[in-house]
Amino acid sequence: MGRLLNDIPRWIVIAVWIAGNIGMFVYTYFRYMGDEFYYLRLILGEGLPVARAGASCLNLNCMLILLPVCRNLTSFSRGSLKRCCNKTVLRQLDKQLTFHRYIAYMICLHTAIHLGAHVFNAERFLDSYSQPGILSALSLLPTTPDGTFINFIRTAATDPIREMCKTTAGVTGIIITLVLILMMSSSTETIRRSYFEVFWFTHHLFVVFFIGASIHGLGEIVRYQTNIDVHNPHVCKDKYTEWGKKADDGKVECPLPQFAGSPPQFWKWCIGPVVFYLMERGVRFYRSMQQVVILKVVKHPSNVFELQMRKKGFTMGPGQYIFIKCPTVSHFEWHPFTLTSAPDDDYFSVHIRQVGNWTNAVAKAVHVDSEEVEKNLKLPRISVDGPFGTATEDIFNYEVDVFIAAGIGVTPFASVLRHIWFKETKDASMELKKVYFYWICPDLNSFEWLHNLLREYDTKMAESGKTNFLSYFIYLTQGWDKNLAKNIVLHENEEFDPITGLQQKTHYGRPNWNKIFPAIAEAHPEKEIGVFFCGPKGLSKTLHKACNQHSKSGTKFYYNKESF
Structure with a gap:
């Protein structure tokens, strides 16, 4: 009974998400087993469908990962769904950060799959020049305006890593992989608790990640055949020495295969969530620019001080939280604090414990230790974003x-x-x-x-x-x-x-x-x-x-x- 109440709904959500990943992986794998990719598979083998399946799952999860951190969207959804959904469904919204972490782990998994497969693919592209028969014939197809070539490495006297680093896909792939490593390593609990600033700054490298992923496919290295109707690869693969030659009747049985690059897909998946996130940031920016008046600073025992504030249009629910920025201390750092006032009070307040550089600096800025704290001392500007809903x-x-x-x-x-x-x-x-x-x-x-x-x-x-x-x-x-x-x-x-x-x-x-x-x-x-x-x-x-x-x-x- 208890698991049915507290665990089954979450497991259902996770099961649907995992099933979506498996379905996307299988669908993309078999899509790249089609005839238009027949010649490319001859060169790359299983590395082609595996790499593309991993890329499709990356698109899916990168589409999802921004939604759980759109706090205003979550709060809006919570309020809207109360009329039509029971509390078991609504409680899943409280796990948005857990789902965010799960999605990040899945992105790491599919990045490893995609990157590993393409490392082998680059080697196979170069090795195809030394293989007798159709593999070398495919690699030696000329580069023409109509897109005949299939192998992006145009010479055998080179190194695959060097050639990859000359491409948009190679350069952006290295950058976004390094960014992902930085983001994940700085997201550990130890870093977040002890070096929050490191976590905050590195996590905002997601902008670089999304830009890099959006242009990653511009080089169109993965190429598919466009003239299957006149050049059937199953029929013509063994006649590669006669490609483009005319028969006695003047007809060309197997014209040269023509290829075109696969255009980038990442932006199509992520444009919607990015728009939602930009709207979210717009709301946050607007809120941060609204005037916040510090009504009172109260010093409590145990290195705790209380800020009582007022802001036009601010309404809250019980147990909600806000983000606070003090530009005097830092122009970029936002820190979450639970509201300790009640919705019925004519002010809102937070209790801050002095345990780190930022909290100590804010305490000094608001004159916590001053004997004249109750008088009209010059107080710093405070920016407030929120409030945001919680389980309470x-x-x-x-x-x-x-x-x-x-x-x-x-x-x-x-x-x-x-x-x-x-x-x-x-x-x-x-x-x-x-x-x-x-x-x-x-x-x-x-x-x-x-x-x-x-x-x-x-x-x-x-x-x-x-x-x-x-x-x-x-x-x-x-x-x-x-x-x-x-x-x-x-x-x-x-x-x-x-x-x-x-x-x-x-x-x-x-x-x-x-x-x-x-x-x-x-x-x-x-x-x-x-x-x-x-x-x-x-x-x-x-x-x-x-x-x-x-x-x-x-x-x-x-x-x-x-x-x-």
Whole structure:
């Protein structure tokens, strides 16, 4: 049952995509087994259909790879499809970056196939000069205005690599292969986390990749026969010594075969997605030029500061994210941040932790450490792109929600919890009736700013008599010693937690999900429960497995992971 809810839809999408690749590969392979490529296959053998099949699959995947990163298109699709599609279909839009990576891996595979086949093809083009019979005859066909020749290497006294480097296909092939290697190697998690600027700049080399791929086929090295109607290769292949000669009756039985180059196809596949992407960049540029007013800069514990901002026409949903650029720090770098304000606030805010060069530079630019931070100091210009949708937009589609945050992954739930409370106090018909919030905190000083929000929640729930609406559980995984343990024991019976000051006590260690999920299922039988997680991959796999394992015929856990 759990796999049917959380895995089967994704597997169906992947299966359709893989089937499309297999179908394209097989179709193109057999297309190049046709009679118009008969003579070229005599020279190249299986390398011809394999190389062209790989190229066709490259066209298909390069057409697809831009669509998942068109964030505005994804957000628009999410809003439009809500009226006609169920939540199982909509949840696939949350995996757009996963699909983007899968497509990139497929591009690498077919690049290797295409490149490897053409390396052998270049060797066979040159070797054909030394082969007796029809192979040398084909290679020695003259270069005429009507396109007689078939072998792009026009002399036997050369090197195939040198000849390839003289062609448009060879030069662009080398360039786009090197660009692909740079893009893929800089996309590893280590590089993205430690050297984000390297990832950002090298990833924008995709422009070079697309331009190079568009002109890659201009040399028209792959040539097909155009006069099959008068020169049947099956009949004339053994009469190559008589090609173009007249018979006794004055007729030419086998005229010289004529060939023409295959025109480039890449641009035809990718023009549509490129237009979508250019429109996407246009929207982003327009948004980045809109004025953003910094209303307030708040310094929080643990090297966290908050930017409260306002922008004309800015509307947001719970848990959405934006991209921020500070031209004073860098004219090119955009960094994603989850919105921590609620849609009901008259401003939008982000919490930024000072952990790198960029965040430290922004903190300095907005005078975080200045004692006069509340006064009218000169603040830098900030550009904002977004907001963009995430899985948390679906929180009201369930009667019971389970929010799980680990580390910095707690930020989207600051917005979500605030918005839920606003909606709870105003909308009695709201479908959502119960919220569980699990916060796995690495140490005592991490994200202390969220404690204030939870204290506020405690107060409001007590005042409204809805103390059972939210149950939150904080798990401290490290950072305590013997003295702290003694302090915890001494204050065990007090109303508030001695560490956080909250009504619900802190837990120490890691949560046991195999006990938590059955308990929730028992408390809410026959319910559809939305599980929303933001945090590291390792824990995500554990939670995904737990949702599948504990989804029975009655209670169903729908797993949703934040991705941006």
